[in-house]
Amino acid sequence: MYLPILQIHSEDMPPYAIVCGDPRRAEAIARKLEPVRELSFAREYRTFVGTYDGVQLAVVSHGVGSPGAAVCFEELIRAGVKTLIRVGTCGSYQADLPAGSLVISTAAAREEGLTKQLVPQGFPAVADAEVVAALAEAAREVPGDGAVRKGMTVCYDAFFTGVLELPHKTYKQAGILAVEMEIAALYVVSSLRGARAGAILAVDGFADSDLAAEYDPHTDAVSRAVEREIEIALKAASSLAKRDALK
Ligand SMILES: O=P(O)(O)O[C@H]1O[C@H](CO)[C@@H](O)[C@H]1O
Numbered sequence: 661m662y663l664p665i666l667q668i669h670s671e672d673m674p675p676y677a678i679v680c681g682d683p684r685r686a687e688a689i690a691r692k693l694e695p696v697r698e699l700s701f702a703r704e705y706r707t708f709v710g711t712y713d714g715v716q717l718a719v720v721s722h723g724v725g726s727p728g729a730a731v732c733f734e735e736l737i738r739a740g741v742k743t744l745i746r747v748g749t750c751g752s753y754q755a756d757l758p759a760g761s762l763v764i765s766t767a768a769a770r771e772e773g774l775t776k777q778l779v780p781q782g783f784p785a786v787a788d789a790e791v792v793a794a795l796a797e798a799a800r801e802v803p804g805d806g807a808v809r810k811g812m813t814v815c816y817d818a819f820f821t822g823v824l825e826l827p828h829k830t831y832k833q834a835g836i837l838a839v840e841m842e843i844a845a846l847y848v849v850s851s852l853r854g855a856r857a858g859a860i861l862a863v864d865g866f867a868d869s870d871l872a873a874e875y876d877p878h879t880d881a882v883s884r885a886v887e888r889e890i891e892i893a894l895k896a897a898s899s900l901a902k903r904d905a906l907k
Pocket residue numbers: 680681682723724725747748749750819840841842
């Protein structure tokens with residue numbers, strides 16, 4: 661089957677995929693695969709396939725925002741991908757999760773618009789428990805200087821605020837750890853289509869509007885956290901694949 665938006669063929673796709681927003685991050689992840697092959701680079705969607713620790717994986721960028729990312733997730737699942745792990749960045753709500761920390765998202769509050777067009781309001785955007793456990797286990801094996809925390813995240817469409825305020829205060833008060841822009845789409849599309857998904861995020865600053873002036877995602881602490889989450893996601897994907905092989 662040909663997937664016309666990603667411009668890939670299902671025959672080339674393994675059942676495990678690492679996904680991320682930035683095509684350049686996809687390339688950085690793909691450099692860890694050996695051998696590796698670039699299948700396509702169409703719009704924001706850059707697709708590689710290769711081998712990590714004896715396991716065949718795809719690495720695909722999905723761009724910024726849920727509508728475009730949902731197109732990517734749908735086509736990957738139609739192509740036969742059954743396990744998706746997002747390796748992203750996020751803004752933190754928690755003082756003890758500064759830039760350089762890692763967040764494993766167990767579920768996402770659906771504050772974006774895309775999933776409202778797919779499922780009713782009460783439908784949860786929830787990670788797969790096996791994927792979350794594999795990420796948490798891999799995180800314990802990959803050393804680093806930042807904190808690692810499992811918990812809920814919130815998914816917005818807006819990155820910069822307009823004249824309305826985003827409900828940062830409410831979600832922070834409710835114990836949400838961090839904000840980003842694609843996990844709701846990932847978890848809802850995966851649930852609807854029978855795939856399993858999870859996500860790990862590197863904190864690149866504080867999301868609250870009063871701290872936004874200090875936003876700088878290009879520090880050494882963030883780069884180290886991104887490098888660490890890439891290792892964690894690759895290890896998690898490989899251990900899930902090896903466990904699946906024994907089932
Ligand atoms: O680092 P990525 O994976 O792109 O994720 C986060 O970064 C982008 C915003 O800067 C959004 O895509 C958000 O979800």
